[in-house]
Amino acid sequence: MHMQDVEISDLRRLTKVILDEYDYDFTNYAMSSFRRRIQRILELYKFGNVNMLIKRLKEDREFFDEFISEVTVNVTEMFRDPSFWRELRDHIIPNILLNHNTISIWHAGCSSGEEVFSMAILLREMKMLDKAKIIATDIDTSILDRARRGAYPIKNMDLNEKNYIRFQGSGKLSDYYKEENGKAMLDPSLVENVSWRQHDLVKGIVFNKFDLILCRNVMIYFNQNLQNEVLKKLHESLFKYGYLVIGSKESLIWCEIANKFIVVNNEEKIYKKIKD
Amino acid sequence: MGRFNVNNQYKAIVIGGSAGSFQGITKILSNLPDNFQLPIIMCLHRLKHVRNGFVEALSIKSIMEVTEPYDKQSVKRGKVYLAPANYHLSVELGQYFSLSTEEMVNNSRPSIDITLETCAYAYRQRLIGIILSGANKDGAMGMKRIKDRGGLTIAQDPAECMIDTMPKAAMALTEIDYTLKIEEIIQFLIELHKQYK
Known part of the structure; x- marks a missing residue:
């Protein structure tokens, strides 16, 4: 066949x-x-x-x-594109915290949660995890269950560790997990304040406003019409001057609401909402 | 009449390569005729976690600029495209690119089979597929799909390949129209180019 x-x-x-x-x-x-x-x-x-x-x-x-x-495609890694995570730590998050005491983050299409745990580790190393309100959503309820557990095949940790080293974190990735039955069990305290919710970007409503939205390598599974529709929702879900991050090979250039954003970092595909 | 039986029905060229193909690719790209009309879509196995460098290395020698397409970017005439690191590269009906992070195929992401198969679907008989040196079987099924849909198939002569597994796998699975050395592939492209004048 x-x-x-x-x-x-x-x-x-x-x-x-x-x-x-x-x-x-x-x-x-x-x-x-x-x-x-x-x-x-x-x-x-x-x-x-x-x-x-x-x-x-x-x-x-x-x-x-x-x-x-x-x-749905559920292939992901921790600290995918390490240079992006460095940029987030060194520039974007400090910028948000210039004007706020807290930071609200939406992982749109979080899949098995590797990106959420990466964010939590980054924030803990910045001593900002307590100040972050994180919502992680996915269309697939069973992958959300898996994300909540934070148990990843140990064979994946090699790659995750390499990414973490290139991210130049302040510790070792192994500080954040212990090995049990061939699984890497991520420290549950990292995500104790994360709200995991089922949400479909296509049919779902705008449910909150955020300082930072990560929607990386999610919209590549949509055609351009749908990308336009989803981008409108993401735009609406951002505070003015909030940040949107998409995958390193995605672009806002062609979308209808491109003029409501400015490019903050083209290499890492970080955009800032400048118009309502 | 030249050596090859070609005409101007073709709309795109797709090239797959892996271990031992880099030299051949640069030789082809540096010997393309000026104003070469057809888009060239390349899927080459590469380091998964090195995002930069490869496209620049290919561009240095190439007559035409080599770029990694963005998701949903249109395929344009006279451009050379390279599948980005750690993404599968597909061409959609309507001739634009889609990227994906799906599971590896043949232990590869980008997978040559995916790029070749989707090109075959989008271009049907208007496609030329070229498979070069490589150490696994990725691309063989894609070459078969190109042939099945009426496209033209070319394999690098195994005798010239650093590692001949890849062209041999394609030859075992489907009919290959031309088995050529890199120098002959360049001659083929020059002759093809003449059909578009």
């Missing part, structure tokens, strides 16, 4: 069923990666074709949670 088996007409029927039955909208996901995700689900569950997947989705409502877990 191969890619040729999933056609665009199949995907259209599938997204319509999901929208009608579950009120999640995948119509404007980027076609290439969405197609691969569906292909992967067909192989994983041994569905011979998309119709079998549609039938299962119609008949088995519990299966939908599994579907959401598999259709």
